[in-house]
Structures are given as C-alpha cells and as structure tokens.
Amino acid sequence: MALRRGKPPTPGGTMPLIEHLRELRSRLVRGVLAILIGTIIAWICYEPILDFLTQPYNDIEPLLNERGIDSDIVITGIGGAFNFQIKISLVVGILIASPVWLWQMWGFILPAMHRNEKRWALLLTATGAPLFLAGAALAYVIMPKAMDVLIGFVPDGFGNLVTGAEYFNFIIRMMLVFGVAAEIPLVVVLLNRIGAVSAAQLARARPWTLIGIFIFAAIATPTTDPLTMLFLATPMTVLYLFAELIAKLTDRRKGKRVTAELADDEVSSLDD
Template identity: 65%
Template sequence: MAHLRELRSRLTKAVLGIVLGTIIALVFYEPILNWLSEPYSEIRPELEAQGINTDLVLTGVGGAFTFQLKICLIAGVVMSSPIWLWQIWGFVLPALHRNEKKSAILLTGIGAPLFVAGAYGAYLVLPKAILLLIGFVPDGWGSLLTGAEYLNFVVRMVLVFGLAAEIPLVVTVLNRIGAVSAAQLAQFRPWTIITIFVFAAVATPTTDPLTMLFLAAPMTILYFVAEILARFSDRRRHRERSKLADDELSSLDD
C-alpha cells in the first residue's frame, strides 16, 4: 500500500507538471506556433515561384480550438519533462542497486541529448521535405494543408529522427548486458546498414533520396560509433576475465 500511495503521489505531481506546462504553452502560444510554422513559411516563396498557391488552414467550427489545445498539450509535455521524468526516476531508483543507479543516470544523461540532436536534425530537414511533397501539386492546382496534418507531419519527423539518434545507446546497452558482441556487430554490419536504409526510406514521409540519406547517414555513422564502443567494452571484459583464476571462471562464460 505504501508503494501504491507513493505511485499515486508521483503520478499526481507528474500530471500537475504537465498541466502547468500546458498553461505556460497557452500563454506563449503565438511564439510556439510561429516556430512550428517557420519551415512552411520558409518554402512558400519557392512554391509560389513554381506557380503553386498553398496555405495552412483550419477546418471546422472548433478546429482552431482543438489545434491550439493539441499544440499546447504537446508543448506542455515537452516543457514539463524534467518534472515527470524526475517523478519516474524517483519511483524507480530506490529499487536499483548502486551500480544500476549509476548506469541508469548515465544512460539518461546520454540518451536525452541524442534525442534532442535527432529532433533538431528533423527540424532542419523539414523545409526540404515540405517543399518536395507540396511540389507534386499539378500545374494550375492549389494546396490547402490543414493544421492537424501539418502538426502530425512535424511530430512524426521529430520522433523518427529523435528515436533514430538513440541507436548507439541501444547497441551499447545490448553489448553491456552480453546480448551482442563487437564481433557479431561486425559480422552483421552489411545487413544492419541495409536495414537502416530500408527503415529510413519507410520512416521518412518524403520520397526523395536526400531526406532518406539525411536520416540514414547519421544512423550508419552512429552504428559505427556503437561498434567501436562495443569493441573497447569487449576488450575490457576480456582483460577482467583473464585476471581471474581458472577455478573462478564459470563454464557459461567460456
């Protein structure tokens, strides 16, 4: 019951943090909206030069309210992430051993910047992606892009690029727990690279090779980095085992 009460308390604090972040986002709704629509505004002159008239529109009586609420809720979750992440850690960390706590904190400290870097990369490639997709509009036609469609497109790109940036972290964790070795990573490297490019082609909503390469190339480089880290980890593990006497080694480790 004590654990359940603590869980209820931490969930309440996390929800209150998200509500607070959403309220702050409502206050700064205009700057947030301008920041989100900047990639679209950046490519409008190029589309108009091609003879394509395009506009962002909101449909329905309550469309503007729903759109604003959705943006503020997403922004609130992002802004309040230190609060609800701390509540999650506060509930989980007491159950971990000292070494596990250090590893968890280290992984969080590395994973968060990687995700932010990937998300920022998605924001940089958004103008090119939007320009390419809207560029398929036939001559003499216009393009009306609803706010909901645009927001879903932006969120999808950010999540895909952000999660893709976590590749070295995932591979390193698998190596540390003994699931894969550096030799196995090197053996399956060609297939892994092919899988990365297939994932990039499917995950990116555009059909041009440039956007696919913008996602696949960093993923491949990060995989190589993870392979190098795994090689160092295997060498250190081998040195530690060599220091033990023969009767201290388990047959399962050989």
C-alpha cells in the same frame, strides 16, 4: 498512553505493496501536475510556439510562389482553431514537463536497482535526452527541403491547401522519428553492457543492420523522397558504427579484466 501514528504492517505482508502503490500514485500526480503547468505555459506562449512550428513552411513559401504553386496552411471547422491550440499546447507541455515526469519515473524505479545499475541508468538518461533533441533538431532543419520536394509535385494550375492538423502531425512525426532514431547507440551500448550482444556479433551483423537502417528510414519518414531517407539513414549509420566501436572497447576492457583475474587465481594457487 498515547498511541503512535505509525504504519504497522498488515497481516500477509501487504504493507510494502500498499506503500509502493501510494508512492506510484504520488509520483503520477506530480507528473500530471507538471504536464498541466507546462500545458498552461504553452497555451500562454502559443503565438511564438506557432511561429516556430510554421517557420519551415514559411521558408519555402516564396520558392513555391516562384514556381506558380499557391499553397496555404488552413484550419478547418468551427472549433478547429481551438482544438489545434489545445493539441499544440498539450504536446509542448509534455516536452516542457519532461524533466519532472522523467525524474519521477526514475525516482520510482531506481531504489530497486543496485548502485552500478543506478549509475548506468542515470548515465543513459543524461545521454539519451541530448541525442533525442539532436535528432529532433536535425528533422526541423531538413523539414523545409522535405516539404519543398513533396509540395513541388503539385501539377500546374492546381493549388495546395494544408490543414493545420496535417501540418502539425507531419512535424511531430518527423521530429519523433529522427529523435528516436538518434537513440540507436544507446540501445546497442546497453545490450552490449548487459552481455546480450558482443562486438564481434555486431560486426558480423553489420551488413544486415545497415540494410535494416535504410529500410527503417524509408518506412518511418512521412515523406517519399530518397533525400529525406538519406538524411535519416546517414546519421543512424554513423551512430551505429560509433556504438559498435564503444562495444568493441568495452569488450576489450572486459577481456583484460577477465585475464587479470585468471592470472591472479593462478598465482594464488601456486602460492598455496
């Protein structure tokens, strides 16, 4: 009699753990392959990507020249250009492959969730990505102004050389900070949804929260000018107030639901 090629459970109940590890390995491999393919695509499209990243600097270069400031982006070292291209290609490859590795991550986590939790997880993911991109886009828009202010402190008679690595790190940090800051409403709404914080508590903590937002904006932005800080703190404040409004509406809906359930219980007890 032929034996079936099944997966019989091993003694001690270790099969579920082994299956989870196999699934984790499979999803990790898919995510890494997606990042590798994205990196190759970014390597091939390196020139237009580089033009996009250096456009904020190119926008302010004529203004700097008018003020007598000679500023250039340079790449140092024999292998500096190669390392610079690898770094840019890898970061862009991670961004290109983000739908794949994010979906692999959720594919591993979602089966352990209840139906309601799955719906909220997918909703938050679908909302979080556009918010992050919007924050990164805002950083890209205000970057020329931020660089103009900072490079404008160069004294008369001095030049300014910006290394490619320094410029790239500046852009990435700005876009990451603004992108993460745009996720504030999701965090607030999620905490309110799981019952960790109520709308009333958010309202009482509002003054301290706003102070914390401005402190975070002052520390997180790689620039030292107040204008860039305001560009970050203002949308963060608006998003927080919007999240507080959502929390208020959610608590009101929860309160109506609890009141209706209590009313139904009272009617049932009288009928008995």
